[in-house]
Amino acid sequence: MAITVRGKNIEVTPALKDYVEKRVKKVTKYFENIGEITAVLAVEKGRHIVEVTVPVNGILLRGEEATADMYTSVDLVIEKLEKQIEKHKTKLTRKFRSGGFKDELVPAMAADAEDELRVVKTKRFAVKPMSTEEAVMQMNLINHDFYVFMNADTEQVNVVYRRKDGNYGLIEPEF
Template identity: 50%
Template sequence: MKMIISGKNMEVTDALRDTTEKKLGKLDKYFFKDAEAYVTFSVEKDRQIIEVTIPFAGAIIRAEEFTDDMYTSIDKAVDVLERQVKKHKTKLQRRKHNGKTIRFENIPSLDTQERDNEPKIVKTKRFAIKPMDEEEAVLQMDLLGHNFFVFRNADSDEVNVVYKRKDGNYGLIEPEY
């Protein structure tokens, strides 16, 4: 797996780069060599943050972890990514990806007890999507007390999503075709 490592508000040392490549190398057995992992390190006050994104065959796995020690953050992120790959193995296989970037034979199956505890869709809601701008969508989301809100953008006439970020700010998701 190819790793693209960068730092935000910090310099990535050789030791940090080597440790990251070694730890994320544990995931090599799940992916073919042409898979890429995007790793971003950042520091905010006393939070050492690592973000890892691995796009493959139309899907993405992602982990963002932070602790007061970057090396501990790396360990936690690798554990999260490995759990995601194992948990979503059958879902990924069902989507019939071409199999050129992920090697399913190396991913162990979940035992039946873990499979029974998997989340399921238990409720479906339908609602009219009214055209509005981003600020109005954020206001609606706050009034509803939700973490996200789906709306039709009045400017682009596309379906967008606004969401509340962990840092207290808001994010906007726009479709890309």
């Protein structure tokens, strides 16, 4: 398990790096197949922002917090990740109690961002088949408003999204 700690507008001291690594290891004790963990520490307009991404067993845990103190931000991010883990495990236990977990969840990543007509960022990710319900669960787990996934029933790329009324929508493109 590799932990990468990067600074953005801040020099990451050895003490701060050790603190982040120690706190992140607390979250990783729940899982076995952990990819490279990334922690980005940033200072913007007097706010100390910490973003931690943990790829685990095909899912992506992500937390971000901003406070006036970097150490407090780290602690709050870890609490947020622990809540995500508990929420995820509870949902999986309820949903798959009888049959067991059959398919791995796909890591969710944001789609292409547009700023007028200019593409400023492109992300690529592996798409694994899953049900619409599993895609909604993954979208909620990473706190995004949409999620691109391969629908296991239709074998087509679909998008689930959170509607303003609190319900969910499904986009099924026709090619």
